[in-house]
Amino acid sequence: EAQVTQNPRYLITVTGKKLTVTCSQNMNHEYMSWYRQDPGLGLRQIYYSMNVEVTDKGDVPEGYKVSRKEKRNFPLILESPSPNQTSLYFCASSWGTGGRETQYFGPGTRLLVL
Amino acid sequence: QKEVEQDPGPLSVPEGAIVSLNCTYSNSAFQYFMWYRQYSRKGPELLMYTYSSGNKEDGRFTAQVDKSSKYISLFIRDSQPSDSATYLCAILTGNQFYFGTGTSLTVIP
Numbered sequence: 175e176a177q178v179t180q181n182p183r184y185l186i187t188v189t190g191k192k193l194t195v196t197c198s199q200n201m202n203h204e205y206m207s208w209y210r211q212d213p214g215l216g217l218r219q220i221y222y223s224m225n226v227e228v229t230d231k232g233d234v235p236e237g238y239k240v241s242r243k244e245k246r247n248f249p250l251i252l253e254s255p256s257p258n259q260t261s262l263y264f265c266a267s268s269w270g271t272g273g274r275e276t277q278y279f280g281p282g283t284r285l286l287v288l
Numbered sequence: 289q290k291e292v293e294q295d296p297g298p299l300s301v302p303e304g305a306i307v308s309l310n311c312t313y314s315n316s317a318f319q320y321f322m323w324y325r326q327y328s329r330k331g332p333e334l335l336m337y338t339y340s341s342g343n344k345e346d347g348r349f350t351a352q353v354d355k356s357s358k359y360i361s362l363f364i365r366d367s368q369p370s371d372s373a374t375y376l377c378a379i380l381t382g383n384q385f386y387f388g389t390g391t392s393l394t395v396i397p
Binding site for chain 2: 178205207209214215216217218219222224230232233264266274275276277278279280281282
């Protein structure tokens with residue numbers, strides 16, 4: 175089954191404790207992206223990657239890091255989480271040039287930073 | 289100014305009604321226009337996309353883009369209770385996506 179998986183699905187942590195949210199897709203997509211979704215603000219793009227070792231900032235990259243060492247994986251790293259990073263996070267993937275508009279989203283990761 | 293503005297709703301309509309969902313955008317360079325549907329506690333799923341002005345139809349759904357007014361719409365005909373969800377407009381320019389804040393729709397049987 176074609177899918178985007180995220181882990182963990184729920185996470186409670188404390189300020190300053192480094193964490194990683196994993197994202198994996200099995201569709202051989204070139205383009206992968208991370209979003210956060212907040213009430214009243216909608217979905218906002220954090221980082222995206224056009225292919226292995228190619229990443230770029232989205233609208234709200236501050237406080238986040240990403241890496242793309244393999245085509246199927248695109249982890250999101252919070253080196254020192256703060257309460258304002260409490261949010262619902264989505265990973266998405268799509269084809270590269272000529273197919274980016276058709277994004278497939280993961281199920282989401284709900285993060286609470288105390 | 290936000291890149292994409294979306295009517296927040298919420299909308300509540302009777303089953304069978306025609307629903308109109310709307311967004312405006314600020315940058316005339318935007319290339320692709322999309323509508324996503326998001327059920328509660330799920331990730332968004334793509335409904336339709338288009339890149340040109342005019343209408344695009346898919347079953348009960350019609351996406352409309354007016355580039356001169358920077359206005360995009362989604363029409364749902366013969367709405368069903370299963371259409372109850374949040375609808376997100378989105379725009380792709382270059383490699384970056386911009387989403388509206390979403391409109392919550394409830395279709396009452």
